[in-house]
Amino acid sequence: MGYSVAEIIKASGKKVYxxxxxxxxxxxxxxxxxxWEKYGQGETPQSTGLKGDKLVGNYYVKxxxxxxxxxxxxxxxxxxxxxxxxxxxxxxxxKKMLLKWEAGDEATVTLWxxxxxxxxxxxxxxxxxxGVNFDTNYYESNTYLLGKEVVAQGLEKGIFYKKEDGSVWIxxxxxxxxxxxxxxxxxxAVYMTQDxxxxxxRIKDFPDIxxxxxxxxxxxxxxxxxxxxxxxxxxxxWAKNLHHLSYGMVDLPEGKMKSREGTVVDADDxxxxxxxxxxxxxxxxxxxxxxxxxxxxxxxxTIGLGALKYFILKVDPxxxxxxxxxxxxxxxxxxxxxxxxxxxxxxxxxxxxNFDTKHDVVTSILHPKEKELIKLLQNYPTVIQNAAxxxxxxxxxxxxxxxxxxxxxxxxxxxxxxxxxxNDKDTRVQISYMVGNVIKSSFLLLGIKVPDRM
RNA sequence: GCCCUCGUAGUUCAACGGAUAGAAUAAAAGUUUCCUAAACUUUAGAUCUAGGUUCGAUUCCUAGCGAGGGUACCA
Numbered sequence: 401m402g403y404s405v406a407e408i409i410k411a412s413g414k415k416v417y418x419x420x421x422x423x424x425x426x427x428x429x430x431x432x433x434x435x436w437e438k439y440g441q442g443e444t445p446q447s448t449g450l451k452g453d454k455l456v457g458n459y460y461v462k463x464x465x466x467x468x469x470x471x472x473x474x475x476x477x478x479x480x481x482x483x484x485x486x487x488x489x490x491x492x493x494x495k496k497m498l499l500k501w502e503a504g505d506e507a508t509v510t511l512w513x514x515x516x517x518x519x520x521x522x523x524x525x526x527x528x529x530x531g532v533n534f535d536t537n538y539y540e541s542n543t544y545l546l547g548k549e550v551v552a553q554g555l556e557k558g559i560f561y562k563k564e565d566g567s568v569w570i571x572x573x574x575x576x577x578x579x580x581x582x583x584x585x586x587x588x589a590v591y592m593t594q595d596x597x598x599x600x601x602r603i604k605d606f607p608d609i610x611x612x613x614x615x616x617x618x619x620x621x622x623x624x625x626x627x628x629x630x631x632x633x634x635x636x637x638w639a640k641n642l643h644h645l646s647y648g649m650v651d652l653p654e655g656k657m658k659s660r661e662g663t664v665v666d667a668d669d670x671x672x673x674x675x676x677x678x679x680x681x682x683x684x685x686x687x688x689x690x691x692x693x694x695x696x697x698x699x700x701x702t703i704g705l706g707a708l709k710y711f712i713l714k715v716d717p718x719x720x721x722x723x724x725x726x727x728x729x730x731x732x733x734x735x736x737x738x739x740x741x742x743x744x745x746x747x748x749x750x751x752x753x754n755f756d757t758k759h760d761v762v763t764s765i766l767h768p769k770e771k772e773l774i775k776l777l778q779n780y781p782t783v784i785q786n787a788a789x790x791x792x793x794x795x796x797x798x799x800x801x802x803x804x805x806x807x808x809x810x811x812x813x814x815x816x817x818x819x820x821x822x823n824d825k826d827t828r829v830q831i832s833y834m835v836g837n838v839i840k841s842s843f844l845l846l847g848i849k850v851p852d853r854m
Numbered sequence: 855g856c857c858c859u860c861g862u863a864g865u866u867c868a869a870c871g872g873a874u875a876g877a878a879u880a881a882a883a884g885u886u887u888c889c890u891a892a893a894c895u896u897u898a899g900a901u902c903u904a905g906g907u908u909c910g911a912u913u914c915c916u917a918g919c920g921a922g923g924g925u926a927c928c929a
Contacts (some may be wrong), residue, residue: 428929486927495927567927576857577925584927591929621858622924623927646858651922660928687890703892718859721923732892733878741892748864749889770889786870800867801877812885812894832889854892 401647402533402615404793407845409613412788416605420534421598424516425541430497432456434490435509436464445518451668452518461662466490495586502588507791509841529671531847532707538602540594547597547850548589552636560634561826570630603638611641612773613791618646618718645791648720650712665725671735672719674704677728678737688853699851703737706848710736713846714797734801736848739839741810742804743850746836766827769810772832776803780838784845793846800842803814807835 406418436459438445445452467490474484485491498510527533551568554560560568560582568583582592603609614624624644631639649656650665657664679700682688688696711729715721729738766774779799787795816832819825840850 419897423929426929427927431928469914487891578857581927586927588927590927617923620929623929625858649923656922681892685892687892719867720860730866730879735892736876739890741890744894745890752889758868770914788857790870794868796880798877805877808893809895811889815888851928853890 401713401717401793402645403616403628403847404796404845405459405613405645405791407847408606408784408793408796409643409788409791411784414788415817416609417536417609418650419538419602420536422520422540423591423594423613424539424590425501425512425521425544425777426594427494427498428460429512429515430494430501431463432459433508434494434497435459435466436515438466439513445521450785452520453522453526454666454668455522456515456582458517460660462661462676463490463494470748495646497798499586507700528669529668531849535777536605538598543597543601544589544594545597547593547595547734547760548583550600551593553716554582554630554634557634560628570624570626570633572629575629575680577622577629582630591623591632592627596630599627599631600641603636609638611638613641613643613645615645615647620644620650621646643791645717647717650721650723652725656736665723670708670725671705674708674729676704676816678703678707678731681731682854685737691853698852700852703731704848706736706740706843708736709846709848710739710753713793714801716794717792737854739800739804740844740848740850741854742808742854743836743839743843744854745811746832746839747808747852749829749832750836752817753825754825754831754840755833767807767810767814769814769825770831773803773806773810773835776806776836777831780842787845796842798843800839803838 406416410416436456439462440459443455445455448455450458467488470490471481471484472487474482474488478787479487499510502511517798551560552688554570555562560570562568565585566587567581569579569581569806571579573579580592581590582596584590596748600614609686614764616624620823621644624642628639628642628644631642632790651657652663652665679697682696682700682703688699691699709728712721729735776799783795783799787793790796812829814828818824819828844852
């Protein structure tokens with residue numbers, strides 16, 4: 401989604417830096433590290449054959465399970481539940497570990513580096529498979545200190561205030577919001593602290609940036625509202641150009657996905673599954689004579705990924721997406737493969753027509769379907785602009801779908817090679833060529849490839 | 855409790871306050887001596903409820919009902 405929005409904004413004529421913010425430090429990381437130390441018995445991605453991010457994620461889940469067990473035990477002993485949540489031994493240990501990490505403890509930092517490397521390697525594999533890339537990476541382990549610094553400045557300026565226990569807060573009740581913590585009592589940074597630091601660092605590194613777009617799920621609406629307000633109050637003039645592109649989360653039929661509880665659909669598995677389905681359908685149809693196995697598997701990937709990406713990008717980003725893993729994503733109807741198929745048919749025509757795209761066509765009387773298509777083609781630049789203004793890949797997807805539907809209808813009812821005269825034929829091939837170009841271009845904006853055959 | 859989203863055919867999605875609310879899918883029927891039938895054509899089916907603003911409301915406002923999220927010294 402972020403990738404697509406970046407491409408769309410670029411296409412609208414702006415310069416974009418695609419940035420990934422990696423939250424590589426904090427209590428959540430310590431939780432995984434601690435669980436691995438306690439229960440991991442030296443497991444590594446090599447020893448288990450698991451992707452690194454998957455392995456570390458498993459220990460994040462493991463921590464949560466143990467944590468919940470301890471809470472239950474404490475409650476059974478008569479402790480108050482809120483109290484139990486705060487005093488569970490494993491949580492205290494994680495907190496201690498975070499302190500050690502911020503103090504630069506060698507063993508902790510070494511373990512941290514090792515486990516992070518596993519995660520990054522796993523991420524890289526997934527991004528490569530998805531066809532997504534970034535211009536720059538920000539590691540919050542590098543920016544949280546700046547965040548703490550800024551909090552100290554803000555404290556002096558009176559934007560923040562200190563409570564008795566030493567924790568630092570901002571009071572936003574005047575803005576209709578609540579109080580929000582920006583630094584823990586033990587002096588360690590929270591999520592907000594790092595985000596403050598990261599934002600400022602990004603502007604420092606790229607002074608030509610006019611604004612930032614955060615592509616983050618809508619469960620964090622409140623967080624970003626507060627973050628932007630803090631930055632405004634700190635007096636940064638770029639703070640007025642901050643956007644939270646808040647997308648609806650993907651829901652499973654049984655509810656929200658939670659990485660902490662391990663109730664997630666693995667992106668890698670999903671990509672694999674889609675590719676397999678694409679292959680099954682393709683083999684059934686059997687239109688790929690002359691393609692090598694290598695070409696075929698590449699094509700299946702293009703189709704499978706296309707179906708997956710289109711499924712996500714075609715709906716308004718703000719909406720929640722309901723995804724039932726038991727019902728696989730469609731390949732017919734308003735789908736990626738439907739559009740890819742049309743593109744492939746157009747390429748087939750162009751191959752057979754042997755057409756010089758540069759030469760002018762003399763048009764006589766246009767068929768109504770042709771007129772419609774030409775009108776649609778003319779809208780393309782406006783649609784891009786609109787999609788950029790609204791940060792909405794869905795507008796591109798819907799437009800492309802409409803164009804393709806129009807083309808298929810035209811293809812069905814108007815003969816191309818069987819046209820009455822050369823002029824008509826040329827016109828129709830030319831239109832096909834242009835439609836093909838727009839499909840390719842718009843799908844590029846969605847990060848989806850188009851096949852020459854399928 | 856407080857705050858924020860959302861509520862449209864059986865289902866998944868469209869519709870910058872404008873005409874007869876569009877698609878897909880599922881259901882029913884049809885199209886292949888012709889350029890790829892992963893296609894095309896046709897039929898049936900929907901704006902949560904009650905008020906209000908407006909010449910005009912799916913869209914804006916109020917209330918209710920329903921769903922989800924947030925409000926953590928988690929991220």
